[in-house]
Structures are given as C-alpha cells and as structure tokens.
Amino acid sequence: MILKNKKGDKIISVYWFVILFIVAGAIVYMVISFYGEPYDIREAEAYALTNKAARCLSDAGYLEEEALSVAFKENFVEKCGFNFETEDIYNWRERGQYYIEIDFYDFSTNQGISTIKTGNEALKTDCGLKGEGFPVCLERSFYILDREKNQYQIDILSIVRKTEKNVQ
C-alpha cells in the first residue's frame, strides 16, 4: 500500500510539472504574440505631417504671406523643414514613403487657388482602398485668413506608406 502511494505521488509530481510547463509555455506564447505585433504608428505620423504643414502655413494666426507664391511652392520641403528620408530597406528609398498635398481654396466660392505637392504622388492612387497593405491617408481641412482678411480653406492630404514595418 505504501509502495502504491509512492507511485501515485510520483505521477502527481509529473502531472504538476506538465501543468507548470503548459502554463509557462502559454504565458511565453501570449507575451511573444502581444509584443511581436508591430505598433502601427502611421496614423500618428500622418497627423504629425498635417500639423507641421499647418504650422508652417500659419503665421500668428494668419496665412503665411509667401504661402501662395511660386517660390514657396517650389521650396516647400526646405521652407517647412520636412524630411522624407527613410531607412534603406524594403526598397523604400527608391519608392518614396510619404506624400503631402496642400490645396488652397477661396472659402466663399470654393474655387481652387493653388496646390502644393511633394513626395511620392503614386501613393495617392491607393487612398480609399481598404486593407492592411495600403498606405494610411489623412485628409483634413482648416479655415484661415490672410492679412487682408481674405478667407481661405486649406485641405491637407498626408499619406504614409511604410506598410512592411507597421503591418504584419
């Protein structure tokens, strides 16, 4: 009887070890699957681009005086301090991963006045498509006056691709 009890104790010990390994394995799997998923920060990046563009266009609450000039349009990236450089992986350098388009409208008539485009325009074709492999597109608008109190609507479209690192 004593021998039998000892055998039973051994089986219970093995059982406990098996349970311990199953629980530990499950916890490790949960941690790996949680932290293994990438953070998708492309929406935050798109908001940051939009805010930076808006800050650049606004001068003490009024539209930057040069904003509608050809010189500003041509040197937009330098004037506003954008940096569209990316890591040299997944062929990102050849295919730009960012795009910004700024459209100026007359607020009263809704007529287009000027457009500033910079970055990889080809990304625009993927906007509106739903799915994880597509870039994040953010389109926002704001209202602004120039110093002569003319009213404008400014639409900013910011696109961030970088799907390889943000989506798995």
Next chain:
Amino acid sequence: MFNKKIRVFLKDKRSQIGETMTWVVATVIIIIILLISIFIATSYLGKNKGTDFLSKQSDLLASESFFAYLLTEDSEGQTVHEQLKNEENLNDFNGNLAIKIFDGFYKEEYPDVWVGIIPHTGPLTFIKNKYFGSEPSGIGGQYSWSLITKKSHISQRIPLNENKSVELVLTHE
C-alpha cells in the same frame, strides 16, 4: 477478513477515481482558461495596441480655424470676436459661418461640434443657441456622464470680457 479486504480495496479505488476525476476537470479548466487568454492576447490586444497615444488632447487645425473664425469681419468691418463681445448670443452672420466651418470641416471626425457662449458666473453652463443647440453632449456640468459614455472633449475657450467666453467643443469617442 477477505470481505473486509475487498471492501477496503474497493473504497480505495473509488476515492482514487474521484480524485483523478477532480484533477481531470481541473486540467480541462486550466487549459480552457489558457486558450481564452491566448485568444484575447493574439486576436484583440495585440492588434489594438499602440493606438492609445492617438487619443487627442488638442486639435491644431480646429484651433487655427477657431482663431481665424474670431478674426473674420462682417460687411461692417466688425470681427466675430467683437460681435460676440457686444451681443448676447451668436447672430446670423457668425452662427452660419461657424456652421460652415466647424460642421463642414470637423463633423465627420467629431460626432458632436458645439460653438457658443459660456458665462463666467456660477457653475459651468452653456448658453443655448439656434445653430448648435443647448450644450455639447456629455458635458453640461456632468463630467461623470462623459466618463460613462467614454466620450472625450477637445475645447478651445477664448475670453470675450470678464463675464463671458466663447468656446469651441469637439466631442469624440
């Protein structure tokens, strides 16, 4: 003597079966709990992480629009800020302009948009206007409600004089 031995043996066997069944059930429960935890960790928590920092505390574009709105002049050259300072509530010019700007630009992003006047006297109250209604949803001095409905607010308040301010409130989930 022999019968007694058999009885003890059977009793022992029965208690062993009972104990084994307890552990089998316990094992099944442990495995079910683990499977549920794994499912939640992989399919829900893992996919939705990293977006909390996007919950907005301010909106630069809406603020820019609000400042420009207050600087807009009517046909007599009076700014919206001056009009609101001198009048009791929104008028047709600044009310319709506010609708065009804030409902037009931000209604898709924020389900509830409110622009209006707030008196400085007493507890937080919103002066009803015909363009945006009585008060932003989830506020009205009852902040606990906004906690229950998980709504949060972005607001921009500009003082008009010592008695009142004009406020833009954008409510989002």
